[in-house]
Amino acid sequence: MTELELSAVTVEFPGRTALRDVTLRLHQRRIAVIGSNGSGKSTFARTLNGLVTPTTGEVRVHGIDPVRQSGQLRRRVGFVFSNPDTQIIMPTVAEDAAFSLRGRGLSRAEVRERVAAALHRVGLSEYADSPAHSLSGGQKQLLALCAVLIGEPSLVVADEPTAYLDAANSRRIARFLLDEMPQQLVLATHDLRLAARCDIAVRFEDGQVVDQGDPAPVIARYEHDQDES
Amino acid sequence: MISLYRPGDSLLHRLPAGPKLLVVMALALGVSLAPADPWTLTGAALAVAACYLLAGLGAVEIARQAYKLRWLVLVMVVSQVFFLPALTMAANVVRVVVVILLANLVTLTTRTEQVVDAIERALTPLRRLGVNPSRVALMLSMTITTIPVIAGFATQIREAQRARGVPAAPLAFVVPLLIMALKHSDDLADALTARGID
Ligand SMILES: Nc1ncnc2c1ncn2[C@@H]1O[C@H](COP(=O)(O)OP(=O)(O)O)[C@@H](O)[C@H]1O
Numbered sequence: 001m002t003e004l005e006l007s008a009v010t011v012e013f014p015g016r017t018a019l020r021d022v023t024l025r026l027h028q029r030r031i032a033v034i035g036s037n038g039s040g041k042s043t044f045a046r047t048l049n050g051l052v053t054p055t056t057g058e059v060r061v062h063g064i065d066p067v068r069q070s071g072q073l074r075r076r077v078g079f080v081f082s083n084p085d086t087q088i089i090m091p092t093v094a095e096d097a098a099f100s101l102r103g104r105g106l107s108r109a110e111v112r113e114r115v116a117a118a119l120h121r122v123g124l125s126e127y128a129d130s131p132a133h134s135l136s137g138g139q140k141q142l143l144a145l146c147a148v149l150i151g152e153p154s155l156v157v158a159d160e161p162t163a164y165l166d167a168a169n170s171r172r173i174a175r176f177l178l179d180e181m182p183q184q185l186v187l188a189t190h191d192l193r194l195a196a197r198c199d200i201a202v203r204f205e206d207g208q209v210v211d212q213g214d215p216a217p218v219i220a221r222y223e224h225d226q227d228e229s
Numbered sequence: 230m231i232s233l234y235r236p237g238d239s240l241l242h243r244l245p246a247g248p249k250l251l252v253v254m255a256l257a258l259g260v261s262l263a264p265a266d267p268w269t270l271t272g273a274a275l276a277v278a279a280c281y282l283l284a285g286l287g288a289v290e291i292a293r294q295a296y297k298l299r300w301l302v303l304v305m306v307v308s309q310v311f312f313l314p315a316l317t318m319a320a321n322v323v324r325v326v327v328v329i330l331l332a333n334l335v336t337l338t339t340r341t342e343q344v345v346d347a348i349e350r351a352l353t354p355l356r357r358l359g360v361n362p363s364r365v366a367l368m369l370s371m372t373i374t375t376i377p378v379i380a381g382f383a384t385q386i387r388e389a390q391r392a393r394g395v396p397a398a399p400l401a402f403v404v405p406l407l408i409m410a411l412k413h414s415d416d417l418a419d420a421l422t423a424r425g426i427d
């Protein structure tokens with residue numbers, strides 16, 4: 001079951017409607033979310049893990065209601081934010097990765113093993129005992145990704161995960177998200193080259209889905225509209 | 230505490246954090262109360278040095294830690310040199326340096342995680358009074374994580390102000406710092422929620 005389903009979802013903030021009657025059904029492995037600033041990309045991403053509660057409408061992520069079944073959902077959905085600095089909870093790299101496994105009833109040895117494996121996967125093994133804040137921006141984002149993947153989610157939602165990174169680190173994160181990890185991915189991004197590498201692109205404008213389908217034509221129409229205005 | 234831990238598997242590394250803290254506190258108390266006698270204090274200094282070697286840290290690390298205390302030592306010497314006999318002054322300096330080196334030895338050989346766990350265990354009896362030890366431990370860990378972040382904000386603000394040639398004004402420093410700290414804690418709350426802690 002890999003279906004993401006929104007039925008007539010509206011999200012209202014004081015004085016502003018961020019999503020307007022959005023109905024979507026997505027099952028692709030890599031889903032790009034594009035659109036101008038303030039179009040509702042982040043709000044859409046956040047409804048998928050219950051950080052935002054719809055004012056009206058229903059959300060189902062792999063059959064789970066993100067708001068009412070939030071405990072179950074958090075184990076299935078990992079979220080990567082833009083800012084590498086605000087995702088680190090624990091003082092050292094290994095402790096931060098281990099934090100995602102709290103409350104799962106794993107022994108210390110199991111936790112240590114899974115942390116070591118997960119850090120190895122993102123190439124941060126040698127920093128295990130370093131203070132997390134001594135890492136570079138790109139490394140912090142890799143740590144955030146590691147902290148998400150260690151929980152073995154079935155969906156990873158990433159909201160502009162490369163926005164704070166330089167070109168080399170962006171490529172590294174993108175390669176990981178798009179090519180290396182097996183999980184389903186929802187990628188909200190301004191980087192249209194990344195969107196082009198997804199299996200489907202969904203375009204938001206003014207809180208509504210205005211276009212969706214094969215990334216290349218969706219992106220072309222988006223660029224065309226932007227040139228017009 | 231934040232960036233000191235040096236991985237290793239010496240006896241000192243393997244000693245549980247709780248007992249280690251207690252032993253070090255007792256030793257520090259002993260050194261503070263020890264008579265200002267050259268032999269006792271030399272002995273104490275040598276004993277601390279021996280502990281560093283036992284922890285596999287080597288003379289270089291001792292020198293590094295001691296070097297970090299140079300300004301403190303200078304201040305102590307300057308403030309005492311005219312008022313106290315040389316031996317008393319030297320004794321005071323040695324006491325302070327030894328106690329700080331002892332404290333650093335704990336942080337050098339103990340993961341923050343272990344210290345936090347030890348505190349969590351020590352708080353367990355307070356559960357009946359409504360204290361949630363794991364919450365306290367989490368807050369403590371997050372505070373330790375956040376200190377370098379806030380320090381980074383402070384540097385950013387100072388640099389931004391210097392770049393614009395703004396003279397140092399306390400309010401112009403504190404207000405943006407507060408705003409950045411609040412924004413940070415907002416974002417951190419989202420990250421906590423996303424990672425399954427409400
Ligand atoms: N927490 C919030 N409170 C008030 N308004 C918000 C909040 N989050 C988003 N908005 C508003 O909702 C609209 C959509 O925002 P967002 O989903 O962040 O867009 P995007 O990520 O595409 O830039 C914007 O106008 C934004 O100002």
Ligand SMILES: [Mg+2]
Pocket residue numbers: 041042043159160
């Ligand atoms: Mg956004």
